[in-house]
Amino acid sequence: MATVTVNGQDYTIDPTSDESLMDQLKTQGVEIVAACNGAGICQTCAVTVNSGELTEKTDTEDMMDLPDGQRLSCQCKAKSDLDIDLVY
Secondary structure, eight states: OEEEEETTEEEEEOTTOSSOHHHHHHTTTOOOOOTTTTSSSSOTTEEEEEESOBOOOOHHHHHSOOOTTEEETTTOOBSSOEEEEEOO
């Protein structure tokens, strides 16, 4: 299990799960905007990564012009404890 701190609040996720970071956090009540329902095209689920390690960027993320330190929570999974902030 890994601890993910979102805007100062701690949540526990399973890094071995097939679910995205977004899906695991949403099941715990985190209000993540996802206008495209996780397809990776709207960028509304973007998070700023303050610390921790995520899976490699997907091809979808590579096509986006995300600022340094941002990832799409629908496209990644945690590999360690994380400290993130929701962008939207």
